[in-house]
Amino acid sequence: MKAAALLLAGSMALAACASDEPESGSGGGGGGGAAAEELKIGLAYDAIGRGDRSFNDSAFAGAEAAIAEFGGEYREVTPNEDGSDRAELLAQLAEQGYNPVIAVGFAYDEIIADVAADFPDTTFAQVDGSFELPDGTSKGDNVTGLIFAAEQGSFLAGVAAALKSETGRIGFVGGVDVPLIQTFQAGYEAGATTVNPNIAVDVQYISPAGDFSGFNDPARAQILAQGMYSGGADIVFQVAGGSGTGVFQAAAAAGARAIGVDSDQYQTVDDPALQAVIMTSMLKRVDNAVTAFVGSFVDGNVEGGTDLLYDLESDGVGLATTGGFIDDIQGEIDGYRQQIIDGDIEVPTTP
Missing domain, CATH: 3.40.50.2300 (Response regulator)
Structure with a gap:
């Protein structure tokens, strides 16, 4: 085989x-x-x-x-x-x-x-x-x-964002508007609204389906994230590959927070100013x-x-804790994680 x-x-x-x-x-x-x-x-x-x-x-x-x-x-x-x-x-x-x-x-x-x-x-x-x-x-x-x-890990990212948001408005920046990235969006929105049904989630994609430049355009990502922060969002989740740095830069300029993706990006960025804004990362254990x-x-x-x-049960996805920014809400995150594993929460895969 x-x-x-x-x-x-x-x-x-x-x-x-x-x-x-x-x-x-x-x-x-x-x-x-x-x-x-x-x-x-x-x-x-x-x-x-x-x-x-x-x-x-x-x-x-x-x-x-x-x-x-x-x-x-x-x-x-x-x-x-x-x-x-x-x-x-x-x-x-x-x-x-x-x-x-x-x-x-x-x-x-x-x-x-x-x-x-x-x-x-x-x-x-x-x-x-x-x-x-x-x-x-x-x-x-x-x-x-x-x-x-990815929807399961993103659900927990949404939970963390909703619990930490002080404005009741958060954001999502996707690299390319395709079903795979929409899976992250769906989980993130579901997690956030489960915690706070009244939370507002701003969503923007860098490029449309078929145009993969959205995964390598940090300047455009920064512009989109800046708009979200200016509009009142205080946490933005980026699922944009190489463009994600632009979201981190916008967060640093706005004195806000961001959520990374795939790897523990708190540990992978070089600039301490960017590291300081990465609240957590949705881990995909590739x-x-x-x-x-x-x-x-x-x-x-x-x-x-x-x-x-x-998935969550196999620790194939999850949330990074480096930096200690979500230590105070870890108990609540763990509770939602277990509900997903037990089947009490079914996370959507489409927005």
Whole structure:
């Protein structure tokens, strides 16, 4: 059986960067179903590639951890600005013997199905992509979807925002107006209104569906967030990939707060002034999912043609606590978390 790409998120962020990055690394150790020297992990990033301080970086961290545990090597590739070379990059990795090949982001949906059919002996995984296409067609029995219950983690982000807001108005800035990012919006709005039915939630997307520039336009994100803060919002949740820095900059200028996404962005930003405004981050543990998937591959336990779901119960999503900004409301957040796990709260996936 085979499997395929993971990485998210958002998840999930797209926009574009260099074309093919030949950089690779290696590590010692090893063991499992595949000999350590045979393990060659191929990573095909979403737009921007490594250095997005978000889910591309998280995917890399997962691959790096797998190499440290099992030995082997990896290769990274990043699509060009318009993403037109995605299929070529996936095929290139497979042709060069990288296996498994992990694609990061929903933009690989139809592309990975075509490439997987051409390389039936390669195991593929897709972060933020199901093993099925929207019409229900399987991408192949050598493709595994690494899926995250982003709506659940975003619900908790909405709870935190509503509990911490002093103005009764909060905001959401999405990178691209597509169903995946709308899942974050839906959870965030549901969590906030569960705590405060009268809260106002301002929503803006940087770019429309089909235009992935919204994941790499921090200047535009800053303008949108500034408008929200000027309008009375005191906390803004950004789900915008590389554009998220603009939201943090707007929060710092307004003396307000922001919520990060995918990684613990309190720990990934360089500027202490920006770090100080990041109240929490909605975590999508792409790193854990990638490491676990590679481990299953090494052990020969990958079952292709299926999805692996990472949710609150499995700690696949959650909220970062670095900085201590939400320590005083942690008990309430934990209560809502348990209600979701128990099924007492069903979180919507559409706004």
